[in-house]
Amino acid sequence: MLTSIKTxxxxxxxxxxxxxxxxxxxxxxxxxxxxxxxxxxxQFLVPGFLFELFDFNVARMVHINALVVWMxxxxxxxxxxxxxxxxxxxxxxxxxxxxxxxxxxxxxxVVVLVYIFxxxxxxxxxxxxxINEGREYIExxxxxxxxxxxxxxxxxxxxxxxxxxxxxxxxxxxxxxDLLALAGLYVAGMFFTDNISMDQFWWWWVIHLWVEAxxxxxxxxxxxxxxxxxxxxxxxxxxxxxxxxxLMLFGSGILGMGHHYFWIGTPEYWWEIGALFSALEPVPLVxxxxxxxxxxxKEQGAAKxxxxxxxxxxxxxxxxxxxxxxxxxxxxxxxxxxxxxxxxVNIYTHGTQFTAAHGHLAFFGAYATILIGMMxxxxxxxxxxxRLKATFKSKMGIFLIVFGVLGMTVxxxxxxxxxxxVERAELGGGWNAFFQAQELxxxxxxxxxxxIMGVVTFVGFIYLVWDLLTIGKEQKAAQAV
Amino acid sequence: xxxxNVSVWTSIPFWRRSAAWVTGFATILLIWLSFDTLGQIxxxxxxxLKNGVDKRVPAASVINYKIDYKYSKKRGHEVPxxxxxxxFFGKEWSEKEADQLLHLGKLTSxxxxxxxxxxxxxxxxxxxxxxxxxxxDPAWQNGGxxxxxxxxxxxxxxxxxxxxxxxxxxxxARMMPDLGITAEEAKGLVAxxxxxxxxxxxxxxxxxxxxxxxxxxxxxxxx
Numbered sequence: 001m002l003t004s005i006k007t008x009x010x011x012x013x014x015x016x017x018x019x020x021x022x023x024x025x026x027x028x029x030x031x032x033x034x035x036x037x038x039x040x041x042x043q044f045l046v047p048g049f050l051f052e053l054f055d056f057n058v059a060r061m062v063h064i065n066a067l068v069v070w071m072x073x074x075x076x077x078x079x080x081x082x083x084x085x086x087x088x089x090x091x092x093x094x095x096x097x098x099x100x101x102x103x104x105x106x107x108x109x110v111v112v113l114v115y116i117f118x119x120x121x122x123x124x125x126x127x128x129x130x131i132n133e134g135r136e137y138i139e140x141x142x143x144x145x146x147x148x149x150x151x152x153x154x155x156x157x158x159x160x161x162x163x164x165x166x167x168x169x170x171x172x173x174x175x176x177x178d179l180l181a182l183a184g185l186y187v188a189g190m191f192f193t194d195n196i197s198m199d200q201f202w203w204w205w206v207i208h209l210w211v212e213a214x215x216x217x218x219x220x221x222x223x224x225x226x227x228x229x230x231x232x233x234x235x236x237x238x239x240x241x242x243x244x245x246x247l248m249l250f251g252s253g254i255l256g257m258g259h260h261y262f263w264i265g266t267p268e269y270w271w272e273i274g275a276l277f278s279a280l281e282p283v284p285l286v287x288x289x290x291x292x293x294x295x296x297x298k299e300q301g302a303a304k305x306x307x308x309x310x311x312x313x314x315x316x317x318x319x320x321x322x323x324x325x326x327x328x329x330x331x332x333x334x335x336x337x338x339x340x341x342x343x344x345v346n347i348y349t350h351g352t353q354f355t356a357a358h359g360h361l362a363f364f365g366a367y368a369t370i371l372i373g374m375m376x377x378x379x380x381x382x383x384x385x386x387r388l389k390a391t392f393k394s395k396m397g398i399f400l401i402v403f404g405v406l407g408m409t410v411x412x413x414x415x416x417x418x419x420x421x422v423e424r425a426e427l428g429g430g431w432n433a434f435f436q437a438q439e440l441x442x443x444x445x446x447x448x449x450x451x452i453m454g455v456v457t458f459v460g461f462i463y464l465v466w467d468l469l470t471i472g473k474e475q476k477a478a479q480a481v
Numbered sequence: 482x483x484x485x486n487v488s489v490w491t492s493i494p495f496w497r498r499s500a501a502w503v504t505g506f507a508t509i510l511l512i513w514l515s516f517d518t519l520g521q522i523x524x525x526x527x528x529x530l531k532n533g534v535d536k537r538v539p540a541a542s543v544i545n546y547k548i549d550y551k552y553s554k555k556r557g558h559e560v561p562x563x564x565x566x567x568x569f570f571g572k573e574w575s576e577k578e579a580d581q582l583l584h585l586g587k588l589t590s591x592x593x594x595x596x597x598x599x600x601x602x603x604x605x606x607x608x609x610x611x612x613x614x615x616x617x618d619p620a621w622q623n624g625g626x627x628x629x630x631x632x633x634x635x636x637x638x639x640x641x642x643x644x645x646x647x648x649x650x651x652x653x654a655r656m657m658p659d660l661g662i663t664a665e666e667a668k669g670l671v672a673x674x675x676x677x678x679x680x681x682x683x684x685x686x687x688x689x690x691x692x693x694x695x696x697x698x699x700x701x702x703x704x
Binding site: 031044052056057060088122125127128135136137139172192195196198199201236239240243244247251254255261262264265266268269270273347348350351352353355356424427428431432433434438 | 669
């Protein structure tokens with residue numbers, strides 16, 4: 001089975017080959033993320049589980065770091081994958097690109113091993129440089145920060161040089177501009193300050209402006225590219241949608257930052273700015289939703305009118321994941337985000353399981369789905385398959401993962417609801433209030449369901465990996481007959 | 482031009498230009514607001530504290546003062562109130578000593594990865610209590626169960642003792658692990674917590690911990 005990932009039909013397309021290398025690491029890190037999530041979920045229910053051996057803070061740190069890193073890997077992979085299609089040129093410095101890949105992968109491996117085996121250090125600068133920075137999502141020690149910046153610059157320069165040499169499509173123009181912003185923002189999180197308000201202020205420049213601005217635009221670009229690729233959507237229409245989406249995503253997302261500045265020591269005017277712009281944030285998600293479904297339906301209808309039978313999509317699993325993205329982005333980022341974004345509500349919901357519910361559905365719905373779709377595109381290309389059809393395993397994978405994540409989200413929403421009522425509104429958020437709320441049956445049962453749904457998600461993940469490993473070889477063999 | 486008879490609403494150049502303008506405008510607005518905010522959240526000085534100048538983020542030497550969290554009628558929510566002098570670990574800390582202690586505390590909070598269980602200013606993990614106003618929590622005050630369990634006489638000593646030997650003082654089935662926090666690091670962490678509790682968080686957390694009396698009486702309908 002392992003030889004089946006050694007794909008062979010790249011015909012000199014170094015960008016696509018490199019893209020597949022990134023996808024493979026991404027899926028491994030996705031698995032690590034789920035395993036760590038399972039450990040953390042169990043620790044909510046069985047407090048003594050791995051106590052003082054592999055504590056919640058470690059499991060949770062690896063859980064969220066693996067999430068960020070696998071998504072960045074899959075994003076880089078997607079850019080390398082689409083590069084030759086969009087620019088009409090080959091990657092200019094494939095060798096250096098490959099070297100950067102191995103450097104990055106080695107660095108990520110060392111960072112994770114240090115997280116797992118060393119965990120925490122003394123309160124010195126050396127810990128920040130060598131072990132971890134203890135800043136949620138961007139814990140990577142400073143040596144790795146600097147290394148990541150260097151590797152990302154190599155990646156960016158490679159993409160930019162190829163872009164300058166080739167065609168300048170709208171899709172690729174947005175991509176190049178967006179990647180510059182994405183890479184630049186990382187620098188905002190690379191310093192130490194004694195002032196925790198200042199610390200959090202700049203931390204959000206990385207986290208919010210990544211997740212709610214540049215990553216969302218990135219998803220818009222991938223959706224545009226994959227609609228052309230999978231269903232043959234018209235480029236003019238797709239690119240017009242893309243520019244409208246960029247307008248709305250940046251128009252709402254940049255100042256939507258205000259919703260993180262309600263309670264960290266920042267002035268009150270962020271209440272109004274945060275409320276207004278974050279309330280607008282779901283609007284572009286509706287547009288993206290309409291865009292995907294409209295184009296899909298239109299192309300399907302046009303094909304039918306011309307007398308073609310069957311699905312218009314040439315990649316069943318990929319279109320399924322991309323349509324799931326349209327729903328998931330709107331539901332997870334849009335609806336679940338809007339739930340608790342107004343300051344009047346947020347004063348009670350901030351820092352409860354509501355946030356976790358939103359986080360789970362939004363990261364999955366907005367990012368994981370479309371990146372998995374890109375992986376299926378990669379498999380299709382690598383085996384040179386004209387029409388990749390969904391298998392039983394593809395269907396089990398998508399169904400179980402979606403069902404599991406939705407289940408976790410609902411469970412965490414119920415837990416958050418209980419926390420808001422008991423811990424926050426009734427008891428005022430102190431030490432005692434916190435533990436009172438953690439013990440109530442609503443909360444405990446919700447956490448139990450979260451763990452069960454986590455297992456469902458993991459089973460789905462196994463189907464997904466199994467499918468990605470086998471679908472290409474099997475269908476190529478079937479179609480050769 | 483090829484698209485001369487196309488309406489502006491389907492014109493790609495129109496949307497491209499609009500996207501660039503809107504993005505640029507939002508970015509400039511964000512940068513402008515950030516300058517104002519950064520001025521307001523920069524740390525105050527020891528002189529501000531002496532002269533009673535309220536800063537959103539007071540200087541490290543705020544550890545030499547009594548801090549309370551009271552409802553302000555004018556603002557409609559709770560605000561930190563800095564009161565008279567109060568010894569911290571039995572002494573008054575000079576400006577320089579206080580700065581160093583806060584530095585050690587903030588550094589330790591990151592080195593020990595506190596944020597991946599606890600919540601600071603409402604951000605972090607939700608596995609353990611929010612520490613934003615932990616210094617003011619009734620449970621740590623004189624007569625509160627957390628102070629009682631350590632057998633110490635002040636909030637700072639009780640907190641420092643707990644931080645060094647957390648698993649000796651289980652407060653709940655879900656315990657804090659021993660992170661190898663030294664006595665000096667524990668002092669720094671407590672200074673960090675005390676300073677954080679003096680930050681003006683616009684009333685977060687709202688209705689923070691009802692009075693000790695309510696707390697002792699188990700004053701809740703939750704059971």
